[in-house]
Amino acid sequence: xxxxxxxxxxxxxxxxxxxxxxxxxxxxxxxxxxxxxxxxxxxxxxxxxxxxxxxxxxxxxxxxxxxxxxxxxxxxxxxxxxxxxxxxxxxxxxxxxxxxxxxxxxxxxxxxxxxxxxxxxxxxxxxxxxxxxxxxxxxxxxxxxxxxxxxxxxxxxxxxxxxxxxxxxxxxxxxxxxxxxxxxxxxxxxxxxxxxxxxxxxxxxxxxxxxxxxxxxxxxxxxxxxxxxxxxxxxxxxxxxxxxxxxxxxxxxxxxxxxxxxxxxxxxxxxxxxxxxxxxxxxxxxxxxxxxxxxxxxxxxxxxxxxxxxxxxxxx
Numbered sequence: 410x411x412x413x414x415x416x417x418x419x420x421x422x423x424x425x426x427x428x429x430x431x432x433x434x435x436x437x438x439x440x441x442x443x444x445x446x447x448x449x450x451x452x453x454x455x456x457x458x459x460x461x462x463x464x465x466x467x468x469x470x471x472x473x474x475x476x477x478x479x480x481x482x483x484x485x486x487x488x489x490x491x492x493x494x495x496x497x498x499x500x501x502x503x504x505x506x507x508x509x510x511x512x513x514x515x516x517x518x519x520x521x522x523x524x525x526x527x528x529x530x531x532x533x534x535x536x537x538x539x540x541x542x543x544x545x546x547x548x549x550x551x552x553x554x555x556x557x558x559x560x561x562x563x564x565x566x567x568x569x570x571x572x573x574x575x576x577x578x579x580x581x582x583x584x585x586x587x588x589x590x591x592x593x594x595x596x597x598x599x600x601x602x603x604x605x606x607x608x609x610x611x612x613x614x615x616x617x618x619x620x621x622x623x624x625x626x627x628x629x630x631x632x633x634x635x636x637x638x639x640x641x642x643x644x645x646x647x648x649x650x651x652x653x654x655x656x657x658x659x660x661x662x663x664x665x666x667x668x669x670x671x672x673x674x675x676x677x678x679x680x681x682x683x684x685x686x687x688x689x690x691x692x693x694x695x696x697x698x699x700x701x702x703x704x705x706x707x708x709x710x711x712x713x714x715x716x717x718x719x720x721x722x723x724x725x
Contacts, residue, residue: 411713412535415493422489423540429482430544434552436478437691439471442560445684452679482541490537497529500720509724516719519603524719527598528712531591535709542702550695553688561685562677568667569689572659576696579652580703583645587704590642592711597635604631646704653696664689 416423443464450456505521557566608615608624615624668682677685 411710412493412532415496415536416540419489419492422485422492426482426485426489426540427544427548429478429480429485430541430548431552432478433475433482434545434549436471436474437549438552438556438560438688440468441684441687441691442556443467444687445678445680445682447680448683449678449680486541487537489540490533493536494529494533497532497716498525501525501529501716504720504722507724508722512722512724515722517603517607519601519606520599521719522606523595523599523602524716527595528716531595531708531712532716534705535713539702539705539709542698542705546695546698546702549698550692553691553695557685557688561681561688562671565664565667565671565677565685569660569664569685571663572656573696575656576653576699579649580699583648583703585707587642587645587707590638590645591708592715594635594638594642595712595715597638601631601635604628649701649704650697657693657696660689660692661686 447456447461447464450460501524554566554570557569604627608628615621664686668677668685671677672679672682
C-alpha cells in the first residue's frame with residue numbers, strides 16, 4: 410500500500426478506529442435477533458408485556474452503544490485522514506519553495522494548483538473513506554455472516570452468499586479501467602485549471618489585442634474535452650451499483666425460496682427467517698463498500714502517483 414508509511418506512523422489512531430468499527434458491528438447483530446424473537450413470540454402467542462419491554466430495552470441499549478462506538482471510529486479515522494492531508498500539503502508546499510526556475514518552466518501554475526487541490530483531496534479520501542470501506546466491509550460483513558451462520562442456519566447462509574464472489578470479479582475488472590480513466594480526468598482538470606490561470610493573469614493583454622472571443626473559444630474547447638473525459642469516468646463509476654444490486658437481488662431470491670421451504674418444513678421459525686433477511690439487508694453496505702473501495706483506491710493511487718512525480722523532482 411502506497412500510504413503504508415502514514416498508517417504505520419498513525420497506527421494507534423487507526424487501531425482505535427478499527428476497534429470502534431468492531432464494536433459497532435458486534436452491537437449491530439443484536440437488534441435483528443431481537444426482532445426475530447418478537448416475531449416468534451407474536452406467532453406463537455406467548456409475547457407478554459414484560460418480555461416486550463425487555464426486548465425494547467435491549468434494542469435501546471444497543472442503539473446507545475452503537476452511538477458511542479460510531480463516535481469512536483469516526484473521530485479516529487477521519488482525524489487520521491485530516492492529518493494525512495495536512496502532512497502532504499506541507500510537504501508539497503515546502504517542495505514548491507525549494508524548486509528552481511527550471512521546475513516552474515516544466516510545470517505550469519494551473520497544473521501545480523490542481524495537484525495541490527484535487528489530487529490531495531483524492532489521496533485524503535483513501536485515508537478516510539478508503540480505510541472505512543476496507544475495514545467496515547470486512548468487519549461488518551464478517552460479523553454479519555457469522556451471526557447468520559451461528560444464530561440462524563449455516564446452509565441458508567451458504568446459499569445466500571453464493572453470488573458474492575461475482576462482486577470481486579466485477580470490481581477487479583472495473584477498477585483497472587477506473588485507474589486509467591481517473592488519471593486522464595485529473596490531467597484534463599490540470600489543463601483546464603492552467604488555462605483559467607493563464608487567461609486571468611493575461612486578461613489585460615487579451616483585451617488589448619481584442620482576443621476575447623478566441624480565448625473564450627479555446628477555453629470552451631478545454632471544457633468540452635474535460636467533460637468528455639469525466640463522463641467516461643462517471644460511466645465506469647455507474648456500473649458498480651447496478652452490478653451490486655443484481656447480486657443482492659439474487660441473494661434475496663435464494664433466501665426467500667429456500668428460507669420459505671425451511672419455514673414450511675419447520676427447519677427454522679418465521680422469526681429466524683425475518684432475522685436472516687434483516688442480516689442479509691445489513692450485508693448491502695459491506696458489498697457497496699467493496700465497490701466504493703476499488704473506486705476510492707484507484708482514484709487515490711492515480712493522484713498519489715501524480716503528486717509523487719512532483720515530489721521526486723530535483724532542482725538542477
